[in-house]
Amino acid sequence: MSEKKKYSFKCLEQNCTNRVCCTRPHVSVTIGDLARWSAQGYLDHILPGVTINVPKSEGESFSMETIRKPLNGDGKEGESAGDACIFFHKESNACTIRYSRPISCRTFPLLYNGEKFVLSDKSCPGIGQGEVTKEALKEARDLAEQEYHERMETVAALPAVYALIMSHMLRQSAEAMKNLSEEDRKKLEEIMSKTPAKEENTGVQDDSQEGASAN
Ligand code: SF4
Numbered sequence: 001m002s003e004k005k006k007y008s009f010k011c012l013e014q015n016c017t018n019r020v021c022c023t024r025p026h027v028s029v030t031i032g033d034l035a036r037w038s039a040q041g042y043l044d045h046i047l048p049g050v051t052i053n054v055p056k057s058e059g060e061s062f063s064m065e066t067i068r069k070p071l072n073g074d075g076k077e078g079e080s081a082g083d084a085c086i087f088f089h090k091e092s093n094a095c096t097i098r099y100s101r102p103i104s105c106r107t108f109p110l111l112y113n114g115e116k117f118v119l120s121d122k123s124c125p126g127i128g129q130g131e132v133t134k135e136a137l138k139e140a141r142d143l144a145e146q147e148y149h150e151r152m153e154t155v156a157a158l159p160a161v162y163a164l165i166m167s168h169m170l171r172q173s174a175e176a177m178k179n180l181s182e183e184d185r186k187k188l189e190e191i192m193s194k195t196p197a198k199e200e201n202t203g204v205q206d207d208s209q210e211g212a213s214a215n
């Protein structure tokens, strides 16, 4: 049975005319998404497309989201108008990880902000399409609430996760240095002394630096 509700929605998928879900400036990823991808065996495949943003100032928080890519070949990364989520495939107008999208994509455009349900982007052409049953509406709201709680938990957990990743990386590079022969170590020191400092692509992003995944 269907009934008229405030929120009716049907995703137009590959027939969508604007894919605002995939071109929104931030596609958040939660610790819950990581856990799900890990359990499903997709983590190694999806994780390279995810980045952690380090706060630039005291008022900001850590966040985790999908990396951006320019939509057009001549676009510059970091430009919101021409960017999309790295998993968006423009030619087929589809998501390449449709089988296990982040929870923020599954709830889009319905968003729970901790107090009420809102539409995060009214230009999504799926809004007003189809009819939503009472059960489907409840399901959509439950998922939006879950997304909100996962997002909040992720913001709280990210500083510790970041510290863990950094200490793991430091341990790995210390280990690698230990295993270098004296000759290789000298060569490396020589190279380092001539090479200007450059950010390594670690999947962890410091917003204070220009980078491939900057937002
Ligand atoms: S969620 Fe909205 S914007 Fe995204 S594909 Fe579906 S209809 Fe289009």
Ligand code: SF4
Pocket (backbone or CB within 6 Å): 021, 022, 023, 027, 066, 085, 086, 087, 088, 089, 094, 095, 096, 097, 098, 101, 102, 105
């Ligand atoms: S993960 Fe897929 S659905 Fe979500 S924003 Fe990226 S391309 Fe779009």
